[in-house]
Amino acid sequence: MQIGISMEHCVNHPDHAAVEHCEVCGRALCGLCLWYGEDGRRLCEIHAQELRAAGEEVLPPETYAEAIEPRLLKQPAAGNAASVPYQGNSQDVTAFLAAVISLTTLFSCMGGVYCLPIVAAALGLAAFANASKAVDPQRTRTLAGVSLGIGGLMLLFILAYVGFFVGVMAFSFALATSSAPPPRPLVP
Numbered sequence: 001m002q003i004g005i006s007m008e009h010c011v012n013h014p015d016h017a018a019v020e021h022c023e024v025c026g027r028a029l030c031g032l033c034l035w036y037g038e039d040g041r042r043l044c045e046i047h048a049q050e051l052r053a054a055g056e057e058v059l060p061p062e063t064y065a066e067a068i069e070p071r072l073l074k075q076p077a078a079g080n081a082a083s084v085p086y087q088g089n090s091q092d093v094t095a096f097l098a099a100v101i102s103l104t105t106l107f108s109c110m111g112g113v114y115c116l117p118i119v120a121a122a123l124g125l126a127a128f129a130n131a132s133k134a135v136d137p138q139r140t141r142t143l144a145g146v147s148l149g150i151g152g153l154m155l156l157f158i159l160a161y162v163g164f165f166v167g168v169m170a171f172s173f174a175l176a177t178s179s180a181p182p183p184r185p186l187v188p
Contacts, residue, residue, distance in 0.1 A: 011044075022047055032061050091127060091134035098123030098147035102154070117158065121151035 008018040010030035018028035022044035035048035038057040048058045102120035124147030127140055134140035 031064070034061055034064075035059065036063070089133070089135050091130045092136060092140050092143075094123055095127035095131070095134070095140040095143035095147065098127055098151070099143040102147040102150035117151040117154035119151075120147050121155060124148040124151055 008028040010016045010018050010033055011027045012033045013030050016030035016032065019031050020029050020034050020042045021027060022029060023041045024043060024047040027044045029042070029044055033045065035043045035045055036059040037043055037048070037051050038059075043051065043058070048060075052058045098120050101116050101123065104116065124144045127134075128144035128148065131137045131140040131144060
């Protein structure tokens with residue numbers, strides 16, 4: 001005797017297996033359709049919107065996207081994925097911008113861009129501080145670290161150059177105003 005296991009399918013996505021049922025109406029739902037009430041109830045979209053309209057917090061399926069089986073997630077169109085060069089939120093973009101500025105500073109050989117290391121270091125510090133809010137925190141920390149390292153190094157070079165220049169000028173001024181006897185004319 002063979003026992004068959006019947007698998008329910010999502011009411012909205014017949015090609016997806018159901019993972020839960022709406023606790024209000026009993027509809028079978030896949031991970032892409034499963035909403036959660038603030039009290040943990042599993043809901044279909046219709047009942048989730050009713051709770052939201054009543055003022056309760058409702059979490060959409062995207063909140064738990066990591067738990068949804070990858071084959072169920074909607075894949076971007078082939079042409080769309082290639083047109084997006086960098087994805088992230090404001091924290092990712094801040095770290096990226098900071099790294100670009102610091103690398104630009106490094107490769108410009110200081111050609112009139114003396115303020116860029118300060119900007120790069122400040123943006124890198126801000127990005128590093130907010131990396132936990134980024135879409136990809138590790139990438140954000142890495143880019144922010146690159147920015148802080150290069151920006152800080154270039155800032156030290158600028159300060160050393162300015163310090164050397166000021167030191168040479170101070171030494172020259174001290175020699176010129178010292179109490180040494182005036183030089184004798186070369187012609188008698």
